Amino acid sequence: MTIQSNPILSVQDLQVTFGRGKKAVQAVAGISFDIYPGETLGLVGESGCGKSTTGRAIMQIEKPSGGHVKLGDIDLISTAPKEARRLRTRLQMIFQDPISSLNPRRKVRDIVAEPLDYWKVVTGDERAARVDDLLRKVGIDPTVFGHRYARQFSGGQCQRISIARALAMNPEVLICDEVVSALDVSVQAQILNLLEDLKAEYGLSLLFIAHDLAVVKNIADRVAVMYLGKIVEIGSSDALYESPHHPYTDLLLSAVVDIDPSKKHERKVLQGEPPSPSNPPSGCRFRTRCPFATELCASAEPEMSEIAPGRFVACHYPLNFTK
Amino acid sequence: MNSPLLVVSNLHTTFETPRGLLPAVRGVSFSVAENQTVGIVGESGSGKTVLARTIMGLQPIRGVKLSGSVLLNGNEIVNRPHDELRHLWGSEVAMIFQDPMTSLNPVRRIGDQIAESLQVGIGLKRKEARARALELLVQVGIPSPEDRFNAYPSQLSGGMRQRVVIASALSCNPKLVLADEPTTGLDVTIQAQILDLLDQLKIERKMSTILVTHDLGVVATRTDHIYVMYAGRIVESLPTADLHAHHRHPYTAALLNSTPRIENKSHTRLTAIPGSPPNLLKPLTGCAFAARCSFATDLCRNQTPELRNDGGASEFACFNPVGVNA
Numbered sequence: 001m002t003i004q005s006n007p008i009l010s011v012q013d014l015q016v017t018f019g020r021g022k023k024a025v026q027a028v029a030g031i032s033f034d035i036y037p038g039e040t041l042g043l044v045g046e047s048g049c050g051k052s053t054t055g056r057a058i059m060q061i062e063k064p065s066g067g068h069v070k071l072g073d074i075d076l077i078s079t080a081p082k083e084a085r086r087l088r089t090r091l092q093m094i095f096q097d098p099i100s101s102l103n104p105r106r107k108v109r110d111i112v113a114e115p116l117d118y119w120k121v122v123t124g125d126e127r128a129a130r131v132d133d134l135l136r137k138v139g140i141d142p143t144v145f146g147h148r149y150a151r152q153f154s155g156g157q158c159q160r161i162s163i164a165r166a167l168a169m170n171p172e173v174l175i176c177d178e179v180v181s182a183l184d185v186s187v188q189a190q191i192l193n194l195l196e197d198l199k200a201e202y203g204l205s206l207l208f209i210a211h212d213l214a215v216v217k218n219i220a221d222r223v224a225v226m227y228l229g230k231i232v233e234i235g236s237s238d239a240l241y242e243s244p245h246h247p248y249t250d251l252l253l254s255a256v257v258d259i260d261p262s263k264k265h266e267r268k269v270l271q272g273e274p275p276s277p278s279n280p281p282s283g284c285r286f287r288t289r290c291p292f293a294t295e296l297c298a299s300a301e302p303e304m305s306e307i308a309p310g311r312f313v314a315c316h317y318p319l320n321f322t323k
Numbered sequence: 324m325n326s327p328l329l330v331v332s333n334l335h336t337t338f339e340t341p342r343g344l345l346p347a348v349r350g351v352s353f354s355v356a357e358n359q360t361v362g363i364v365g366e367s368g369s370g371k372t373v374l375a376r377t378i379m380g381l382q383p384i385r386g387v388k389l390s391g392s393v394l395l396n397g398n399e400i401v402n403r404p405h406d407e408l409r410h411l412w413g414s415e416v417a418m419i420f421q422d423p424m425t426s427l428n429p430v431r432r433i434g435d436q437i438a439e440s441l442q443v444g445i446g447l448k449r450k451e452a453r454a455r456a457l458e459l460l461v462q463v464g465i466p467s468p469e470d471r472f473n474a475y476p477s478q479l480s481g482g483m484r485q486r487v488v489i490a491s492a493l494s495c496n497p498k499l500v501l502a503d504e505p506t507t508g509l510d511v512t513i514q515a516q517i518l519d520l521l522d523q524l525k526i527e528r529k530m531s532t533i534l535v536t537h538d539l540g541v542v543a544t545r546t547d548h549i550y551v552m553y554a555g556r557i558v559e560s561l562p563t564a565d566l567h568a569h570h571r572h573p574y575t576a577a578l579l580n581s582t583p584r585i586e587n588k589s590h591t592r593l594t595a596i597p598g599s600p601p602n603l604l605k606p607l608t609g610c611a612f613a614a615r616c617s618f619a620t621d622l623c624r625n626q627t628p629e630l631r632n633d634g635g636a637s638e639f640a641c642f643n644p645v646g647v648n649a
Contacts, residue, residue, distance in 0.1 A: 046510040047481075154599060184366040184537060186596035189581035193595055211510060214583040218591050237589045255511040256585050257540035260567040269519065270512040272466075273480055 006072075007034035008205050009058070009091070009173050014067035016050070016057045025278040027053040029229035030067065032304075035173060040199065040206040042220030042237060044213055044252070046274055050229040051209045052096075055175045058207070059093050060084065071173075089119065092166035096178035098158035104151035108135065108161055109142065111150060115168045134164040137201075138194060156187035163194065167202065174199075175207045180215060192219055213256050217241055222310075225249045228285040229277055231304070235311040245307060245318040248286045284316070292317050327354040328499055328531050329378070334391035334401070336370075336377045343604050347373040349555035350391070355499065360525065360532040362542030362563070364578075365552035368600055374552070375501045375535045377401075379418050380408040396498060413444035413495035421504035423484035427476040427491075434460070434472035437491045444495035459490040463520060482513035486520065493524060500525075503535045518545055539582055543567070551575050554601055554611035560630065561637035571637045571644035574612045610641070618643040 016028040028050045035041050045051045056062045058069050060076060069076045071091065076084050095101040102111055113131045116122055122130055132142035138160040150158060159179060166174060176195070180188040196219065199206060210216050216223055217237055224234045225246065233246040244250040251270040272289050275281055283301050287293035296316050304314040307321055336348035347370045355361050365371045376382055378393050380400040393400040396415055400408065420426040428436055437456035441447045447455060453472075460468035463486040476484055485505060492500060502521065506514040522545065525532050534546055542549050543566055551559040551572065559572035570576055580594040598615045601607055610628055613619040620643065628640045 046512060156599070185539070185578060186366060186581045187599070189583070189593035189595035190597075192583070192593060196590065196592070212583070213511065214585045214587075217585050217589065218583040218587050218593065219589075221589060241585065252512060253585070255515040257515075257544045258585060259539045259543045259579055259582055267515070269515060271516075273482060273513065 005037055007070075008037045008072065009035040009207070010068070010070040011054075011058060012068040012070065014054065014057055014069065015065045016053050016062050017065040023278070025276075026229055026280075027277060028057060028064075029277075029280070031226070031229075031231045032067075033224050033231065033234060035205050035207060037172075037205055038199075038203060039222065040208055040220045042216035042223040043207060043209045043226060044211065044216050044223060045226035046252075047211065048228075048274060048277065049226045050277070051211075051226050052177050054226070055093060055177045055207060055209050058175060059091060060088065061093075086119075089115070089169040090172045091175065092169065092171040092173075093175040093177065094159070094162050094166050094179050097182055098155050098162055098179075099150075101162055102150035102158055104149060107147050107149055108140070108153075109146045111161060112164045112168055115165065119169065121169070130168075134167055135161075137167070137198065138164045139190075140164070154187075156183055156190060159183065159191055160194065163191075163198065167198065170202070171204070173205045173207065175209070177209045178211065179208075181210065181212060188215070195219065213241075213253060225252065228274055228280055230285055230314065231312075232286065232315065233311075233313045235308075235313075239311065243320040245311065245313040245321055246286075246315050247290050247292055247317075247319060250319055251289075284314075327356045328359075328396055329355040329533075330392070330394040331378065332392045332394075334374070334377060334393060335389065336373050336382060337388040339386045339388070340604070344388075345604055347555055347603065348377060349603075351552075351555075351557055352391075353550055353557065353560065355531050355533060357498075357531055358525075358529055359548065360534060360546045362546035362549045363533060363535045363552060364537065364539060364542045364549060366537055366578075366600065368554075368603075369552040370555040371535045371537075371552050372503055375418065375503050375533065378533070379412070379416060379501060380405070381418075413440060413497060415497060416499045416501065417492040417495070417497035419485075419488055419492045419500065419502040419505045421507055423481060423488045424476065426488050427484060429476050432473050432475060433479070433487045437487070437494055440491055440494045455494070456490075459494055460487070462524070463487070463490045463493075464516075465490075481509055482517060485509065485517055489517075489520065489524070493528070493530075496528065497530065499531045499533070501533045501535065504537070505534070506541065507536070507538070514541075521545075539566075539578060551578070554603060554607070556611065556640065557630065558612065558641070559637060559639045561639075565636045569635060569637060569646065571635070571639040571646055572641050573616050573618050573643070573645050575639075576645045577615075618645070 012032050013030045014028055015030050018025045018027055043051045057064045109131050112134055116127055135142040140160055180191050208219055220237045223237045223240050224231050227248050233249050251268055254268040275288055281288050283299055284297040287297040302314045302316045304312050306312050332352045334348055334351045338345040363371045389401050434456050437459055438452040441452040441455050457472055465471050465486055506517050546563045549563050549566055550557045553574050559575045577596045581596055596615050601611050609624040609626055613623040622642050628642050630638045630640045632638045
């Protein structure tokens with residue numbers, strides 16, 4: 001997709017630190033990216049790399065320890081809390097576990113109406129009509145299911161209800177944190193298709209956080225790869241999967257197995273496990289597992305640089321690239 | 324070839340629930356040969372885990388009705404009390420469970436947990452058992468095993484814990500290993516490491532393996548033969564090499580089509596399977612997949628198809644199979 005307009009959401013040097021003093025863990029160590037109107041940005045990485053914390057920090061569920069989250073021209077972090085709260089309705093988030101993110105003892109209609117009630121957007125008949133319309137949009141028949149309790153639904157249906165609730169305030173950006181990873185493949189496909197449809201209908205922009213690289217490939221326009229609190233590579237999803245520039249992206253992609261065994265690609269195994277974010281390696285954070293690491297990688301942290309239009313990579317020795 | 328290591332015939336597992344009888348496994352038959360790796364694939368609720376636990380003989384006596392037969396190396400498992408099966412666990416058959424946190428005791432050191440299975444399972448003395456346990460930790464690739472021997476499970480990562488579970492399961496040299504979703508919840512990179520480890524150990528020890536998973540990618544690359552389960556039955560049985568191009572059951576086809584592929588272009592629309600699996604508490608007539616199947620006819624809704632073969636490599640339980648016989 002062509003990048004023509006101003007970003008709708010701009011994350012600049014975002015940092016999140018848990019704990020303080022010697023025990024401090026920098027879960028997100030200064031990351032920057034933009035999301036443009038109508039775009040889906042995928043954020044991938046192994047567990048513990050800080051991708052969920054990034055989503056939560058954008059929503060201000062975790063308080064960032066530094067950086068900026070700009071919604072249009074307004075910086076959410078420096079805005080007064082009360083005003084920021086109102087602005088945040090333009091951002092909505094859907095979580096991984098669909099069942100625990102809904103109150104099991106409330107009726108479906110009330111769950112979806114909650115944001116409308118809190119902000120007193122609509123009342124009475126208009127409220128009921130709006131709620132039923134939202135439920136229909138996500139494929140849940142309000143006349144049959146509207147008065148049922150959340151506990152009576154399956155995981156896939158609960159995720160549909162979560163999506164309806166997230167759409168109630170007409171958000172501009174939807175942050176999806178592992179929204180399909182708890183679902184079976186057949187239901188996963190239903191939810192991914194639903195997100196694509198709603199995105200087109202409402203003109204949404206998505207930050208799609210997931211560990212499943214195949215899922216992200218199918219839904220994202222651009223993909224950012226995170227490792228140990230930093231973004232190592234960003235690019236359009238087709239180009240990034242086709243020729244990864246960062247060795248980590250390359251190894252991550254080669255670990256994905258395909259359902260067609262005849263498509264056996266060269267398997268490169270990523271050895272070991274990520275180091276602890278409480279004590280990250282000097283220089284490049286990936287150097288302890290990188291097959292190409294040199295002394296330079298230990299002494300100097302690679303800067304993020306644009307090595308091709310729209311392709312950013314933070315590596316001293318990018319792959320598939322000649323200067 | 325000798326008689327297969329495991330023969331399951333017409334196995335039924337039915338749970339007595341407050342809301343009535345729940346037939347979770349409804350007449351499953353298959354066999355596993357020596358050194359063979361078979362995959363059992365299905366969605367949640369398809370009965371794959373119940374099947375694995377029944378083969379292990381882990382179902383409780385009360386509240387569960389079992390019928391049919393599970394012959395493991397000549398030993399009948401079905402409807403035998405746990406006391407009579409205990410000598411088989413560990414040395415004949417062992418199970419690797421999905422969640423490595425809950426299958427380890429959180430307040431015991433991992434070395435002691437592995438040593439215990441050696442003391443109980445093959446009667447080693449404490450000192451020998453500890454030495455073997457350390458060897459096993461080396462074999463499953465735990466870095467600095469001497470230090471980790473005295474670690475508690477909470478001090479290890481998910482991947483390391485699963486390695487410990489594997490070490491413990493393999494401690495008494497079982498002939499058959501049942502791995503129930505051994506890599507679900509692990510990162511792709513760690514998943515590849517664990518599956519490589521299982522492959523390598525299987526070859527070294529000449530084991531047979533049953534890999535139970537919902538992940539088609541895992542079975543497609545790591546098994547010899549695949550059984551696809553739906554609503555408590557095997558709906559298709561085929562050699563792994565034929566999964567992609569020569570599957571015959573519409574459910575297998577639908578599963579493959581709804582799986583996101585890494586080579587798809589951005590914004591590829593997936594073919595979702597409409598609806599959800601049937602509620603097994605209610606009596607079923609006809610094919611269990613008929614309500615979600617785009618090829619279903621009246622015959623499918625009234626009569627249950629049995630597994631059959633029309634000359635190809637696949638056996639399928641379907642009246643209107645997809646694809647042509649190759």
